[in-house]
Amino acid sequence: MKYLVNNLRLPLDCDMEDLKQAASRKLGIKAENIKSFRIAKESVDARRKPNISLVYSIVADIDSPSVKPLADDVKPVNETVEQFTPGNQKLNKRPVIVGFGPAGMFAGLILAVNGYRPLIIERGQSVGKRTGIVKSYWENGKLDYETNVQFGEGGAGTFSDGKLTTRINDRRCDRVLEELEKAGAPEEILYKARPHIGSDNLKLVVANIRNKIIDLGGEVRFNTRLERITIRNSRVTGISAGGEDIEAGVVILAIGHSARDTFKSLLNAGISFIQKPFSIGVRIEHPQELINRAQYGSLAGHPRL
Ligand SMILES: Cc1cc2nc3c(=O)[nH]c(=O)nc-3n(C[C@H](O)[C@H](O)[C@H](O)COP(=O)(O)OP(=O)(O)OC[C@H]3O[C@@H](n4cnc5c(N)ncnc54)[C@H](O)[C@@H]3O)c2cc1C
Structure with a gap:
């Protein structure tokens, strides 16, 4: 059975084992019951500098029947492969x-x-x-x-x-x-x-x-x-x-x-077009170091950021 575990907040120097342990606590199972897991999302929370953390969502494949989720952050997932629906008319020429x-x-x-x-x-x-x-x-x-x-x-x-x-x-x-x-x-x-x-x-x-x-x-x-x-x-x-x-x-x-x-x-040639709403963005370029300092403070340049 697979579960999506959200909101796993860890320090910048965390490793995969820390992530597994944190997930097992939210799932309410032992870490060894997680057969495998993959990171579904990784983001950086730099709002409370200098306490910058990494926030993960993972999909864990577990073999324990007794999951007791400790938080709302755990949901069962059914990973289905996107299906292609073929047409019902034979194509005489290639598309x-x-x-x-x-x-x-x-x-x-x-x-x-x-x-x-x-x-x-x-x-x-x-x-x-x-x-x-x-x-x-x-x-x-x-x-x-x-x-x-x-x-x-x-x-x-x-x-x-x-x-x-x-x-x-x-x-x-x-x-x-x-x-x-x-x-x-x-x-x-x-x-x-x-x-x-x-x-x-x-x-x-x-x-x-x-x-x-x-x-x-x-x-x-x-x-x-x-x-x-x-x-x-x-x-x-x-x-x-x-x-x-x-x-x-x-x-x-x-x-x-x-x-x-x-x-x-x-x-x-008589082909009709439909107008579509669009957004316009303005691009302002700054040196990467400037952005990093504004975003991460004294931790700018950390290899995980
Ligand atoms: C400088 C720049 C940077 C961008 N950076 C990003 C980014 O970082 N991330 C992002 O998500 N989006 C970015 N975008 C937007 C993104 O490129 C477009 O949203 C995307 O390319 C649109 O894809 P498309 O296939 O619809 O059209 P297009 O990418 O415009 O492709 C249309 C293709 O059709 C071909 N074509 C046109 N007329 C004919 C014809 N009569 N016969 C044969 N071929 C024809 C063109 O040569 C072109 O290759 C950027 C756009 C620009 C200009």
């Missing part, structure tokens, strides 16, 4: 995905894992070539309209440090984190309260996901821009991309919010 940002990447991955062998087209270049083109833009200011900070493999955030915070509370978020970790992101993204992949890892992760899709029978074409969608009798029948006509019954548009030219041509 086409337009755009290889996060949305296109995960649509492609899930379809490929489930045997659909998707075709993915992306107007920009692969992440390796893109990195050189973006560097040249930063150094010389010469903009490549197809491959740039917004367009190309990995999508708009590829040159960020890959923060994975989200305000949505969707059970599929865990699957996304697991796939990112399998593709080379640090393991800690699975439990850190504010996970991030890191700029250098991010490019590798993106390329690994592309290779996985290809290994599973999918195809990824770079430098291939969607020019037109053909619709007959209110159904998609194909697309034109990269100078080629491609038959398709299912097209996923994962083109992000910067492809003004594509939006315009889709609107002109």
Whole structure:
């Protein structure tokens, strides 16, 4: 039986054994009855400096029938694997995905894992070539309209440090984190309260996901821009991309919010768009040491922070 144990507050120098002991006290069982456990979440509570603590939630697999939880922080968990529901109509052509940002990447991955062998087209270049083109833009200011900070493999955030915070509370978020970790992101993204992949890892992760899709029978074409969608009798029948006509019954548009030219041509073709609410954030950059000192006081620079 598995239990989620929340609010395990421990000092900065705690280790896994301390965590197990703390969990066993909340579960009301002996530590040796915890067969295994994994950290579900780790966050830092720096509100009472210099008493900074780490706060954990763990999922414990226990073999004791007599759990006597000592707090409201213990809940039984039923860890189910996200199920994929196949459609009920045969696809005559493989599904086409337009755009290889996060949305296109995960649509492609899930379809490929489930045997659909998707075709993915992306107007920009692969992440390796893109990195050189973006560097040249930063150094010389010469903009490549197809491959740039917004367009190309990995999508708009590829040159960020890959923060994975989200305000949505969707059970599929865990699957996304697991796939990112399998593709080379640090393991800690699975439990850190504010996970991030890191700029250098991010490019590798993106390329690994592309290779996985290809290994599973999918195809990824770079430098291939969607020019037109053909619709007959209110159904998609194909697309034109990269100078080629491609038959398709299912097209996923994962083109992000910067492809003004594509939006315009889709609107002109009679495809309707729905406006969506959005938030605007302001980015203010400070040196990391300044932030650490403000947040952690004299403990700034501690290896666990
Ligand atoms: C500088 C920067 C930093 C960011 N940092 C973060 C962060 O740390 N954490 C975070 O969560 N979010 C971050 N974001 C936001 C995040 O990048 C976006 O929310 C995310 O990329 C949206 O994913 P998407 O797949 O919907 O679209 P996009 O990532 O925009 O991907 C769309 C893809 O479609 C392709 N495309 C467009 N038109 C066509 C066409 N006609 N034919 C073929 N391909 C086409 C584009 O080339 C692009 O690769 C950042 C964004 C920017 C710009």
